[in-house]
Amino acid sequence: GAGVSQSPSNKVTEKGKDVELRCDPISGHTALYWYRQRLGQGLEFLIYFQGNSAPDKSGLPSDRFSAERTGESVSTLTIQRTQQEDSAVYLCASSLVYRGQGYTFGSGTRLTVV
Amino acid sequence: TQLLKQSPQFLSIQEGENLTVYCNSSSVFSSLQWYRQEPGEGPVLLVTVVTGGEVKKLKRLTFQFGDARKDSSLHITAAQPGDTGLYLCAGGYTDKLIFGTGTRLQVFP
Numbered sequence: 219g220a221g222v223s224q225s226p227s228n229k230v231t232e233k234g235k236d237v238e239l240r241c242d243p244i245s246g247h248t249a250l251y252w253y254r255q256r257l258g259q260g261l262e263f264l265i266y267f268q269g270n271s272a273p274d275k276s277g278l279p280s281d282r283f284s285a286e287r288t289g290e291s292v293s294t295l296t297i298q299r300t301q302q303e304d305s306a307v308y309l310c311a312s313s314l315v316y317r318g319q320g321y322t323f324g325s326g327t328r329l330t331v332v
Numbered sequence: 333t334q335l336l337k338q339s340p341q342f343l344s345i346q347e348g349e350n351l352t353v354y355c356n357s358s359s360v361f362s363s364l365q366w367y368r369q370e371p372g373e374g375p376v377l378l379v380t381v382v383t384g385g386e387v388k389k390l391k392r393l394t395f396q397f398g399d400a401r402k403d404s405s406l407h408i409t410a411a412q413p414g415d416t417g418l419y420l421c422a423g424g425y426t427d428k429l430i431f432g433t434g435t436r437l438q439v440f441p
Binding site: 222249251253258259260261262263266268274309311320321322323324325326 | 420
């Protein structure tokens with residue numbers, strides 16, 4: 219596709235349920251990133267995939283968070299046993315191999331845990 | 333921990349005024365990028381600066397990277413309502429970007 223696609227755009231879930239968020243990067247972009255943005259705040263790094271290298275998981279806030287990526291395509295971010303503090307916009311971005319390249323972001327998934 | 337602090341956090345101005353947003357860190361970054369984000373959308377890249385002291389202009393926007401590559405500024409001349417949004421700086425660190433705390437700009441007609 220022409221841009222980074224994220225689905226769903228909005229998700230409301232009950233506390234304790236698991237959720238899966240999906241990201242389709244730009245074709246040919248080898249790098250894929252997940253960020254979290256709480257209301258009115260900046261972006262918090264979660265995880266980074268680069269080709270077939272081991273992902274950089276250093277930003278995942280707890281073991282309830284995990285992400286997978288198949289090759290250089292789709293990625294899913296899974297949050298298990300959701301808590302109210304998980305409520306945020308989850309943004310995915312992709313780029314060519316990062317050396318000062320800009321990221322292209324999707325429009326995000328707004329997650330609300332009630 | 334790398335931290336990028338932006339100031340001011342909020343800025344409300346009248347159309348036609350000039351403004352400067354600052355992005356500061358104690359860490360050295362390989363590059364510095366500026367993004368603008370509108371409600372309901374992801375951030376959109378405005379510019380990338382990579383050399384200490386570098387200045388780039390994009391119409392009414394002027395971006396500068398500090399000599400030591402630890403800070404940057406964004407200056408907007410004659411702001412317009414269309415400039416309204418959340419401005420984010422982001423520093424390149426290893427293979428990922430560390431984002432700043434954001435500056436929310438509102439320009440009134």
